[in-house]
Amino acid sequence: MNKLQELKKHLKQGKVYRRADLSKWSKSVDRHLEELLKDGTLQKLSQGLYFYPESTAFGQAPPEEEVLVRSFLKDSRFLVTSLNAYNALGVGTTQLYNQKTVYNHKRHGDFTLGGKTFSFRVKPHFPRKATPEFLLVDLLNNLDLLAEDPTEVLAKVRSRATTMDTKKLKKSLVDYGNAKTKKLLEPVIAA
Structure with a gap:
């Protein structure tokens, strides 16, 4: 299993992450963030804040307020x-x-x-x-x-x-x- 897959195992749908949260599981946070954004696993909410969307029957649910x-x-x-x-x-x-x-x-x-x-x-x-x-x-x-x-x-x-x-x-x-x-x-x- 590669390092990106290992990082993905820690992510939970519907949760919001800070860049610092992800650094616990990755030594190459910025590279992994770029890949996770590109493949649609994470969405950028604002500077340093990311969301792992939850899929529903109506599409991707936004993060809870x-x-x-x-x-x-x-x-x-x-x-x-x-x-x-x-x-x-x-x-x-x-x-x-x-x-x-x-x-x-x-x-x-x-x-x-x-x-x-x-x-x-x-x-x-x-x-x-x-x-x-x-x-x-x-x-x-x-x-x-x-x-x-x-x-x-x-x-x-x-x-x-x-x-x-x-x-x-x-x-x-x-x-x-x-x-x-x-x-x-x-x-x-x-x-």
Whole structure:
């Protein structure tokens, strides 16, 4: 068995690899990567990031978002969300956005991974899962990014805040709200 075949034995379909991951199994990583890309075993997602696609009845499945981001960050502490998530709150947001936001502790900036654009934002605190309370606070933190009229959205956010679990909303506001968001929401919660 040649060295390339030996390397292929370690690869698993549906998994994302960094160049450094492959160097554990190959002394000629760059040459082997070139061959694996050429024969279609691996696909390049971004600089130093590769994917071994899984074949399905519908063709090759793209990498799972969570796996992709975890491999890119080399960390499992992140939250993937989108401005689209605000639409479920019922506060008048209806636009659809192509970009995902990744709250994390390591990277900042916009990166294209596997053909998708992710906006990585370093935040000291974020929940493991996006709750409605977190999303309401996050919406106000990002109000200037929305296509809708901020005045109309703000009025509906204030109304929606009165129907939410006050204790959970206060905690989300303290933990994740910026100064402007706290100024807008604290009077509504206190009332």
